Amino acid sequence: MRFTHTIIVLFLLMTCTTTFAQEKNNAPLTKKKITIEIPQDSVKVKKSLIKKIKDAFKFRANFRKGEEERIIAIINRLEKPTPPKDTTVNNTYITNNNVPISTIQKQIDSLFTDFTTSVDSTKISNIDINNLVDKLLPMVQKKIDLEKEDEKRQAKIKQIRDLLQHPYGIMTTVTINKIPVKKILKKVDRNTEVYGFHPYWMNKFYLNYNYKTLHTLIYYGYELNGKTGGYKTLNDWNAAEIIPKAKKEGCKVLLCIFDKDKKSIGHFLKNSDAQSRLITDIKTLLEEKKADGINIFFDDFGETNRANFTEFIKLFSRNLKHINPSYQVTLTLPVIDNNNYDIAEIEPFVDRFIIDFSKKNNYGPILPLKDSNYSLDVGLDRYLNKNIAPKKIVACLTYNGILWQYKSKRSDYKFYNTITKDYLTKYTPVYDKNNGARIDIVKNKKDTISQLWFDDVQTISDKYDFILNKGIGGIGIWGLGSDDGRPELWNALIDKTMYIKVQTTILEPPVEPSRFMSWRMRFRQELKLYEKLFKHPCDFTEADSKKMLSDDIIIMITKILFAVLIAVAVFCIIQKKKLGEDWPKNKLFYGILTFLIVVLAACIVLCLFLNPKFSGFGLSSSGKCETSLITVLKILAAGFIIGLLAMKFLIFPLIKPKEIP
Structure with missing residues (x-):
């Protein structure tokens, strides 16, 4: 244990010494940056301070197991991490107290900076060190624990992604002493349905969608002309490549x-001709x-059109279902x-009610979790209380953010990809479990x-959990493509809406024929073995061959038949010589x-x-699949029939003696 601590101290001392020497000589040198900021007064003071911190960690570690591993892990975490090459996977995962990992790292950095600048480095006491460790230890440990949780989450997502490449799952057979005992089938299943809205203006982003995560893709494209019932524009519905691609990946398309x-x-709702035209166009x-x-x-079409809308939905649903009962009729509600x-x-005529939570109605977040008339909690309960079947309700969230001008209260929607590129690189968000993430953009360091x-x-993810706990029919996403191919939001969908379903089938143990099987079972x-052997010799295994009991019997029967054939042939020859044509049993x-x-x-x-040493047909010792017995017998039968016909019509006429008058 002491040896390990000594190695850690020497490593830190070498790093500090190298830094000092580099600054002195201005020589280029690649090094890792250490979070601990220590005044550049002397190497001796640095050594003393690092040793005190290390010793404090050592003493504190004695109260729990794994002292060596934990100390090494904690001291390693004091180094600032190198920014990952893949910036799409960043430290935005949040603790139970709504503090992201990146914020914990910044707290640690700030703590060391404040400590080393506010305390005289030449007069640091053990009390100062202990106070520092008191504050540091929980934060570092929390960061380590959260990183482990995120590693497990990423491993689960990777496993699901791999299994998604096998629509029917992967079957594994477990054997003990070469005897199969059970089969395990792993495949991906859904906790809930996922509906994704594809706005027509996002057509260039469709290649970045993870279609296997979606249950249904909704193409936002038919702009209605209320006067005629036709369309103002289809927005590339007829030519969009996203539709065949989504269908190929197993998505339904609406x-x-x-x-x-x-x-x-x-x-439109007052014009029956316009409604008829819409129905006709949609069918096509x-x-x-x-x-x-x-x-x-x-x-919003107003309360005065309530009855007209109801009749339209009934008419539309009946006509579509008459053509194809599997057609889905879904309705988006505010x-x-x-x-x-x-x-x-209208509930009996609608398959899914999609509640649109993607629009902002007042200052603040687009979708609070609770405590608002427009919150996810209140909005879902409002429709559940109208006796809609829970499985028919889909909560539609958005990937977009909203930027509010503080004084004018004017707002502007921002794509998620824009937020990550233009804002998260400059500002640190503040987290609120109810309202989500918020960035305050300030001027002069004080004026928001x-x-x-x-x-x-x-x-x-918190909102996905809330929706799943409500037990409703699904999750909707407005604005697919606003993430522009970033994987973290797709991963969140996979993590929350998909899981690995494991089905285990216990196999019956093989029975030894000679001990437990009756003659009927044998x-x-x-018969089953011979049927398999004759029809599919390629599938006949060594284990099947061992089960077969009649190999020797076939050989014995063949020998007996050969002996009987010789005996009958000899008997016929003797009788023919003795009686000639007068033999009555000729x-x-x-x-x-x-x-x-x-x-x-x-x-x-x-x-x-049955002889594997004979190649040509049947079993082969080389493992090569040979011709089946049925095929061989068919060839022999055909040859026998051809031979009989040749004998009757060709050979016998030639050898038959001419009649003498």
Whole structure:
């Protein structure tokens, strides 16, 4: 133990000495930066301070096990980590107290800086060191623990990603002493459905989507013309490459019909001809792209159109289901519906209600978790209390953040990718478990001029957990592509909505035929083995060969048939010489002789088939798959029939003696 501590101290002393020498000689040297900032007064003072800190850690470590490993881990963590090459995986994972790992690291750095600048380095006492360790030890230990948790999480996500490449899972057979005892099937399953909105203006980002994470892709593209019922534009629905790609990856695809003009929607809901045209157009569009249904996304159309909207939904649903019962009819609803929707009437005609939590209604975060009329908690309860089946409700979140001007209260949406590039590189966010992450943009170090609210990996994961605990039907994401290929938000979806399902099948232990099987069971087993052997010799294993009991019996039968054939042939020759044409059983014995020859030939073929040393057909010692016995017998039968026909029509006419008058 002392040797290990000595090595650690020598390493730190060498680092400090190298730093001092480099500054003195201005020589370029690659080195790791140490978080501990110590006044550059003398090497002797540095040695003393580092030794005191190390000794304090040593004494404190005695109260728990793993002293050596823990001290090494803690001192190693005092080094500032090198920025990762992959900046998409950053330290944004948050502790239970809503403090991210990156913030813990900054607290540690700040603690050392404050300590070494506020205390005279030549008069540092053991009390000062102990106070420092009191503050440092919990933070460093928490950072280590959280890094381990994140490593487990990343390992789980990697395993799921690998299994997603095998849609039917991976089967593993467990053997003991070469005997299979159980089969384990691992495959990916879902906790809930995931719906992703693809806005038409995001078409260039579709290659970065993780389609296997999605259950359904909703193409936001059909802009309704309320006067005619046709479309103003399809926004590349007919030509978008995302649709066949999503279908190939196993996603369902829905076409979103949207209209933001209250007057246009009102005109449409009062015009039956316009509704009929929309239904006709949608039928054609869905059939052409082999899509799976529609999503209706109307903005506020007013309480006066409540009954008209209800009748439209009924008409639309009936017509689509009549063409294809598997078509999905989904409806996007605002957090507060203002009495526009008769939920009780339309509920039987709608497969999913997607609650849109992606729009901001007042100052602050887009979607608080609780304690707001627009919060996730209140919004979901509002619709659950309307007796919608929980499995029909989907909570739609957003990847976007919102930037508020502090004085004017004007706002601007920001893509997640923009937030990570332009803001997280300059500012440190403040975390609130209820409201998410916030960045205060200040002027003159004191005047706040704007605030940016957004969700990162942990805050959006907290909302996923809340949704899953509610037991509703799914999670929706508005604005696929706003992350621009960054993997952390996709990983959060995988982590929360997917899991590895393990199915174990216990195999029956093999039974020794000679000890436990009755003659009926043996006979049935032999028939199954011969059926497998004759039809699929390539699948006939060494274990199957050991189970087979009749190898020697076939050889014995072949020998007996050969002896009987010789005896019958000799008997026929003797009788023919003795009685000539007057032998009355001439035809009978020649028929028996022919039958014995055919059966003997089949038995010889079977013996050769079962002999692995004979290559050509059947089993082979080389492991090469040979021709099946059925094929061989068919060839022999065909040859026998051809031979008979040749004998009858070709050979016999030639050798038959001419009749003499």
